[in-house]
Amino acid sequence: KLGMAYKKDDNFGEWYSEVVVNSEMIEYYDISGCYILRPWAMEIWELLKEFFDAEIKKLKLKPYYFPLFVTENVLQKEKDHIEGFAPEVAWVTKSGKSELEAPIAIRPTSETVMYPYFSKWIRSHRDLPLRCNQWCNVVRWEFSNPTPFIRSREFLWQEGHTAFATKEEADEEVLQILELYRRIYEEFLAVPVSKGRKSEMEKFAGGLYTTSVEAFIPNTGRGIQGATSHCLGQNFAKMFDITFENEKGSREMVWQNSWAYTTRSIGVMVMTHGDDKGLVLPPRVAPLQVIVIPVPYKDADTTAIKGACESTVYTLNESGFRADLDTRENYSPGWKYSHWEMKGVPLRIEIGPKDLANKQVRIVRRDNGAKVDIPVANLVEEVKRLLGEIQENLLKTAKEKRDACIEVIHTWDEFTTALNNKRLILAPWCDEEEVEKDVKARTKGELGAAKTLCTPFEQPELPGGTLCFASGKPAKKWSFWGRSY
Numbered sequence: 001k002l003g004m005a006y007k008k009d010d011n012f013g014e015w016y017s018e019v020v021v022n023s024e025m026i027e028y029y030d031i032s033g034c035y036i037l038r039p040w041a042m043e044i045w046e047l048l049k050e051f052f053d054a055e056i057k058k059l060k061l062k063p064y065y066f067p068l069f070v071t072e073n074v075l076q077k078e079k080d081h082i083e084g085f086a087p088e089v090a091w092v093t094k095s096g097k098s099e100l101e102a103p104i105a106i107r108p109t110s111e112t113v114m115y116p117y118f119s120k121w122i123r124s125h126r127d128l129p130l131r132c133n134q135w136c137n138v139v140r141w142e143f144s145n146p147t148p149f150i151r152s153r154e155f156l157w158q159e160g161h162t163a164f165a166t167k168e169e170a171d172e173e174v175l176q177i178l179e180l181y182r183r184i185y186e187e188f189l190a191v192p193v194s195k196g197r198k199s200e201m202e203k204f205a206g207g208l209y210t211t212s213v214e215a216f217i218p219n220t221g222r223g224i225q226g227a228t229s230h231c232l233g234q235n236f237a238k239m240f241d242i243t244f245e246n247e248k249g250s251r252e253m254v255w256q257n258s259w260a261y262t263t264r265s266i267g268v269m270v271m272t273h274g275d276d277k278g279l280v281l282p283p284r285v286a287p288l289q290v291i292v293i294p295v296p297y298k299d300a301d302t303t304a305i306k307g308a309c310e311s312t313v314y315t316l317n318e319s320g321f322r323a324d325l326d327t328r329e330n331y332s333p334g335w336k337y338s339h340w341e342m343k344g345v346p347l348r349i350e351i352g353p354k355d356l357a358n359k360q361v362r363i364v365r366r367d368n369g370a371k372v373d374i375p376v377a378n379l380v381e382e383v384k385r386l387l388g389e390i391q392e393n394l395l396k397t398a399k400e401k402r403d404a405c406i407e408v409i410h411t412w413d414e415f416t417t418a419l420n421n422k423r424l425i426l427a428p429w430c431d432e433e434e435v436e437k438d439v440k441a442r443t444k445g446e447l448g449a450a451k452t453l454c455t456p457f458e459q460p461e462l463p464g465g466t467l468c469f470a471s472g473k474p475a476k477k478w479s480f481w482g483r484s485y
């Protein structure tokens with residue numbers, strides 16, 4: 001089936017579900033909230049993983065794999081962060097026909113799985129820093145509307161868990177990882193994000209503080225958390241008795257971090273760049289960067305054209321580009337154009353009899369539809385230039401769209417108006433949790449309540465005497481507010 005039944009600006013939810021299926025990223029599964037990730041999605045995940053894994057290896061992270069299962073008493077070990085999430089934990093209660101003596105949980109995250117062993121492995125300051133990362137799946141039995149990549153009951157992620165002798169080392173790593181998350185979004189997925197700190201209410205309850213990169217979806221006017229990097233302080237060290245003997249011979253608790261990004265990042269990219277022809281892929285994460293399509297004329301020399309396509313692909317692959325050709329006889333060129341546009345391939349190269357005769361190829365950009373005829377001799381440099389332009393253009397366009405959604409407000413009325421206008425709100429706030437709770441209560445409704453998304457590290461000037469938009473108390477900071485995923 002060709003073409004999209006839904007338009008992005010008319011029916012975003014249906015448009016999104018259609019794009020992820022038509023572009024062959026996702027296949028729906030017969031368990032709600034579970035999806036099949038097909039190669040077009042997994043190849044993107046693998047390109048991101050290749051970058052991130054190489055970067056954390058430079059930071060001396062070591063690869064681990066911990067069990068999927070955790071016992072009830074270990075999971076409950078530190079209830080203050082679990083209790084809020086208990087409904088999301090999935091349990092194994094039987095094997096075959098027989099009940100298990102005690103139910104076993106499927107990991108929703110691995111703090112409680114790992115930290116009893118951190119306690120065992122860390123004895124002396126010489127055992128620090130401990131730097132553990134695992135690439136795995138986790139299960140969270142969410143109930144609100146499941147959405148491919150964005151909200152699923154099982155997802156893939158990496159979770160980093162580190163332990164240091166000092167808070168300074170932990171604080172430093174939190175920001176090093178956050179910068180890697182910014183790079184994943186802005187340099188690979190071409191999605192603009194804001195680095196900031198979560199409020200006390202929105203942070204990871206088990207930790208000391210949470211930093212995050214926050215994205216925004218203009219179509220729905222909702223913020224979305226892109227990735228998180230937490231400093232856990234010594235909270236988990238206390239619970240799990242993770243201590244070390246320092247140089248002076250006395251015992252101290254470690255300072256820990258934990259950080260993750262997930263397959264949600266792919267969904268954010270789809271939502272950001274997709275259009276009414278389907279997916280639009282940033283070249284740095286495109287499984288295929290160039291598709292070469294022969295345009296045979298009735299009596300033209302199809303063999304020569306096919307040969308030209310093959311040598312074009314060969315040259316591009318030799319130069320390190322991900323290129324392929326579509327020579328299927330049973331589809332017309334027009335059908336192929338739509339098919340590969342739906343899949344979001346950044347560049348299409350058409351080769352017909354005229355191109356052959358003129359020793360040129362026609363290159364068509366997926367992001368803006370621009371067509372250009374280039375001499376075969378300039379193929380590699382032109383493809384390199386165009387892919388770079390597309391990568392840049394996608395980020396620039398997304399940044400402009402996101403920035404156009406930002407609204408600075410000072411009063412409650414301006415806040416509610418901006419909220420109803422699907423804006424990303426920047427507001428002066430007194431930084432009191434009671435006020436945050438009050439805003440949530442006052443904005444409850446069909447579309448969900450407003451919440452703080454983050455307090456951006458980049459703080460605009462806050463003139464003395466500026467009052468909190470919600471409480472009228474002296475404002476302490478500018479924070480991003482809005483509805484979210």
Ligand SMILES: O=C(C[C@H]1NCCC[C@H]1O)Cn1cnc2c(c1=O)CCCC2
Nearest residue numbers: 082085088108109140159204258259260
């Ligand atoms: O998972 C984290 C914190 C932390 N986990 C490790 C990677 C970084 C960061 O996500 C928070 N969290 C979210 N969601 C849940 C839990 C939970 O701890 C536990 C119960 C099920 C749902």
Ligand SMILES: [Mg+2]
Nearest residue numbers: 085088140142
């Ligand atoms: Mg959750």
